[in-house]
Amino acid sequence: MGLIDRIADASGEFLLFAVTPPRSTTAGDRAQEIAETTLARLRPLGLDGLVLYDIADESARNPAERPFPFLPTLDPADFLTENLTSWSAPVVVYRAVGKYSPAELGTWFAEQDPTRVSAVLVGAASSDSRPRTSLAEAQALAAEANPALLVGGVAIPERHSRRDDEHLRLLAKQDAGSRFFVTQVVYDVNAAKNLVSDYHHACHERGSAAAPIVFTFTVCGSTRTLEFLRWLGIDVPRWIENDLARATDPLEASYRLALAAATDLIAYCRDRGVPFGINVESVSNRRVEIDTAVRLAGHIGAHLRR
Amino acid sequence: MGLIDRIADASGEFLLFAVTPPRSTTAGDRAQEIAETTLARLRPLGLDGLVLYDIADESARNPAERPFPFLPTLDPADFLTENLTSWSAPVVVYRAVGKYSPAELGTWFAEQDPTRVSAVLVGAASSDSRPRTSLAEAQALAAEANPALLVGGVAIPERHSRRDDEHLRLLAKQDAGSRFFVTQVVYDVNAAKNLVSDYHHACHERGSAAAPIVFTFTVCGSTRTLEFLRWLGIDVPRWIENDLARATDPLEASYRLALAAATDLIAYCRDRGVPFGINVESVSNRRVEIDTAVRLAGHIGAHLRR
Numbered sequence: 360m361g362l363i364d365r366i367a368d369a370s371g372e373f374l375l376f377a378v379t380p381p382r383s384t385t386a387g388d389r390a391q392e393i394a395e396t397t398l399a400r401l402r403p404l405g406l407d408g409l410v411l412y413d414i415a416d417e418s419a420r421n422p423a424e425r426p427f428p429f430l431p432t433l434d435p436a437d438f439l440t441e442n443l444t445s446w447s448a449p450v451v452v453y454r455a456v457g458k459y460s461p462a463e464l465g466t467w468f469a470e471q472d473p474t475r476v477s478a479v480l481v482g483a484a485s486s487d488s489r490p491r492t493s494l495a496e497a498q499a500l501a502a503e504a505n506p507a508l509l510v511g512g513v514a515i516p517e518r519h520s521r522r523d524d525e526h527l528r529l530l531a532k533q534d535a536g537s538r539f540f541v542t543q544v545v546y547d548v549n550a551a552k553n554l555v556s557d558y559h560h561a562c563h564e565r566g567s568a569a570a571p572i573v574f575t576f577t578v579c580g581s582t583r584t585l586e587f588l589r590w591l592g593i594d595v596p597r598w599i600e601n602d603l604a605r606a607t608d609p610l611e612a613s614y615r616l617a618l619a620a621a622t623d624l625i626a627y628c629r630d631r632g633v634p635f636g637i638n639v640e641s642v643s644n645r646r647v648e649i650d651t652a653v654r655l656a657g658h659i660g661a662h663l664r665r
Numbered sequence: 666m667g668l669i670d671r672i673a674d675a676s677g678e679f680l681l682f683a684v685t686p687p688r689s690t691t692a693g694d695r696a697q698e699i700a701e702t703t704l705a706r707l708r709p710l711g712l713d714g715l716v717l718y719d720i721a722d723e724s725a726r727n728p729a730e731r732p733f734p735f736l737p738t739l740d741p742a743d744f745l746t747e748n749l750t751s752w753s754a755p756v757v758v759y760r761a762v763g764k765y766s767p768a769e770l771g772t773w774f775a776e777q778d779p780t781r782v783s784a785v786l787v788g789a790a791s792s793d794s795r796p797r798t799s800l801a802e803a804q805a806l807a808a809e810a811n812p813a814l815l816v817g818g819v820a821i822p823e824r825h826s827r828r829d830d831e832h833l834r835l836l837a838k839q840d841a842g843s844r845f846f847v848t849q850v851v852y853d854v855n856a857a858k859n860l861v862s863d864y865h866h867a868c869h870e871r872g873s874a875a876a877p878i879v880f881t882f883t884v885c886g887s888t889r890t891l892e893f894l895r896w897l898g899i900d901v902p903r904w905i906e907n908d909l910a911r912a913t914d915p916l917e918a919s920y921r922l923a924l925a926a927a928t929d930l931i932a933y934c935r936d937r938g939v940p941f942g943i944n945v946e947s948v949s950n951r952r953v954e955i956d957t958a959v960r961l962a963g964h965i966g967a968h969l970r971r
Contacts, residue, residue: 549855549902556904560911596855598862602937605866623929631908 362408362449363474366509366539371571371634374660375451376401376653377410378640380433387441390433394442400649404656407665408449410479410541410638411435415455417484417591426586436467449475451511451541456497457483457490464497465504473507479541481513498535514540514572516550517594519557526558533570541573541638547594548620552627559633573636574624576617576659578651579603580610584643591642614651621659637663668714668755669780672815672845677877677940680966681757682707682959683716684946686744689737696739700748706955710962713971714755716847716944717741719787721761723897732892742773755781757817757847762803763789763796770803771810779813785847787819804841820846820878822856823900825863832864839876847879847944853900854926858933865939879942880930882923882965884957885909886916890949897948916957927965943969 365373378401381393401409414432435452443450452471456464468478478501482494492500501510512532519525529540545551555572562569579585585603588595599616606612621637628635637659641652671679684707687699707715720738741758749756758777762770774784784807788800798806807816818838825831835846851857861878868875885891891909894901905922912918927943934941943965947958 547855549853549904552904553902556907560907596859598855598858598933601862601866 362451363477363509365407365636366477366511366571369568369571369634371628371636372664373407373571373573373636374404374656374663374665375408375410375573375636375638376404376406376640376656377412377575377638379412379414379644380435380438383431383433385433390438391442394438395445398443398446400653404653404660406448406656406660407636408451408477409443409446410451410640411439411443411453412640413453413455413458413481415458415481415484421590421592423590426583426590449477451477451479453479453481454497455481455483456492456494459492461492461496461500464492465500468501468504468508471505471508473505473509477509477511477539479511479513480537495535498532498537502536509538510536511539511541511573512537514542514554514558515592516542516545516547516554517592519554520547520550520594523557525554526561529558529570530561530565530567533567537570539571539573539636542575543591544575544577544588544593544640544642545620545624546588546599546616547596548623550594551624555628555633555635559631569634571634571636572628573638574621575638575640576621576655577640577642578610578617578648578655579613580643580645580648580651584648587642610648610651614655617655618658622662625659625662668757669783669815671713671942672783672817672877675874675877675940677934677942678970679713679877679879679942680710680962680969680971681714681716681879681942681944682710682712682946682962683718683881683944685718685720685950686739686741689739691739696744696748700744701751704749704752706959710959710966712754712962712966713942714757714783715749715752716757716785716946717745717749717759718946719759719761719764721764721787721789727896727898729896732889732896755783757783757785759785759787760803761787761789762798762800765798767798767802767806770798771806774807774810774814777811777814779811779815783815783817783845785817785819786843801841804838804843808842815844816842817845817847817879818843820848820860820864821898822848822851822853822860823898825860826853826856826900829863831860832867835864835876836867836871836873839873843876845877845879845942848881849897850881850883850894850899850946850948851926851930852894852905852922853902854929856900857930861934861939861941865937875940877940877942879944880927881944881946882927882961883946883948884916884923884954884961885919886949886951886954886957890954893948916954920957920961923961924964928968931965931968 416429480497483490603609639656641649722735786803789796909915945962947955
C-alpha cells in the first residue's frame, strides 16, 4: 500500500525523507546534479515518499541572529518538475503559502496528480509579515481546485508546551481539510507525546477519526547545527544538549538519541492505536551529516510495518 | 555488597522500598501488626534497604486543599526501634529536621549504627514555617555526633525544571556532607535526566565524584492518588495524566508507565556511568496499590546489578 492510501485511510507507518531544494542561485546543470546525487542516496531506503521543503525567510519570527544566513532556495514545485523527473514514488510538497498569490497556488493545486503528490500548507511565520495568501485561503483554494489532493499541515509540539492549545489548532486544520500533520524535528519526546495525547483524546471526544501525525527526526553533528535547531524553535532538552556538547562523536551520539526517541514514539503510538508516520531530514548540508541521516532513516524504516 | 558500601563507594544499583509509618494514633499492638504485615510483604523482594519516611504537615507549602487530610504519623525512628525489630537489613531513616530540637537530633544521630542506618535530612517545607532545626544545623550536627553515619538529601527534578539550579543545591548539600540523594516520585523522566545531567557535568567540572541519585517510583490507581501526587508537587506529564484518566485499569497502566520510566532512567544512567539507586513506594494505602508497588519493586529489582 502506498503513501497516499496510508494517509487516506489513516493506517500510517510510512517512511519519508525530507529534502531542501538547492539555493535559487544554483544553475540548471548543477541543480540537476544535486537532484541525481540526492535520489541516488535515497533510493536504497525504499521510501514511501519524498518530502520537499519550501524555505521562507523566518527572520521576522525570531529577532536573534540566524546561525546560518538565509539563502533563498529553488521553489520545491519547480525542483520537482524540472530536476526530480526520475523519481516516480509519491512526493509531499511543502507550500509556504504566504509567498504565493492565490492564483499561483490555485493553478499549482489544480495541476497536481493526487495519486502521487500531496501538499503540506504552512502559514506565514510571523503575524508581522504580510502573506500574499493566508493559510485559510490556501486551504479553501486546494479544496476547490483539486478536491482529491491530500493536504497536510504542520504540528508543533513546542507550541503545545507553551500554550496547551496546539491540539485545537490541529482540529481546526482538520476541519479545513488537513488529512495529516508533520512535526518539526522532535528532540523533546515528552512534548510530542503530550500533543499527540491531547489531540487523540479531543478527536475521541468529538467522535472524529485522528489523522496520522508524522514525526520528524534528524541528526546533529556540531554545536552550530544545534544552535540552528534552537533558532528554528526546536526544544532540545538540557540533557541532550549536555550529551552532545560533551560527546567525543556528537554525530553518532545524536544518531543514537534520535533512534531512541523514534523507537519510544513508535511504541507509544502503536500501544495506543495512534496512526503515525516517520520523516527524516538532514538539517545540515555537510556530507557526513546527510549520510548519517540516511542511515537513521534506514534503521527506523526497518522497524515500520510497511 | 550491602547498601552502605554501595552508597559509600558510589557503585549504586541498589533497591529500596519506602514505607510511611502508621498514624500516630495507632496503638501499640496495631502498630506492631502493621509492621509485621509490611515486612512480610517486603521480605521476598530481597531489598538492599528499607526507607522510612518522616511526614511533616506541608500545608504551609501548598495553599491548595490537601486531597487527603494530614494525619500525623509515628516517628520513623520510634517505629524502627519499637516495631521493626525483626528487620536486620539496612534502613534509611528520613528526618524532617524542622520538627526536632538540635539536642533530639544530635542524640539520635549519635545512637545510630552507621553500618546499618543512614539518614536522609529534609529541610522545612516552607520558608514561612519556623523550623526547630535548620537543614544546615542538622547536617553539622550529624557530622559532629556521628561522623561515620551516611547522610543523604532530597533531589527535586521539578525544582530544576522551574529554576535550573537544583544541581547547585545538590553540590551544596554534598559539601555539607550528603553522600546520596533521593528524588520525589518520578513521572517526568525528561526532568530527571536534565537534573542528573547538569549535576554530573557540574561534578565533572569541579573534579568531584558524583553521589548516587536514588530515583523513586510508584503506581497510581485512582484519580485521587493522582491529585495527591500533584499536590505533593510532582510533575505528571499531560500524556500520562490522559492515559491514566482513560485507562480501563489505571493501576496496571501506571505500573507499566513506572516500569518504562525506570527502565529508561536505568539505561540512561548506565550508559553515562552515573551511579543510581531505585526506591519504590506506595503513595496510597489501598491494599491493591501496595501490592502493585511491591510487584513493581520486584520487577525493577530483577534488572539491577546487585
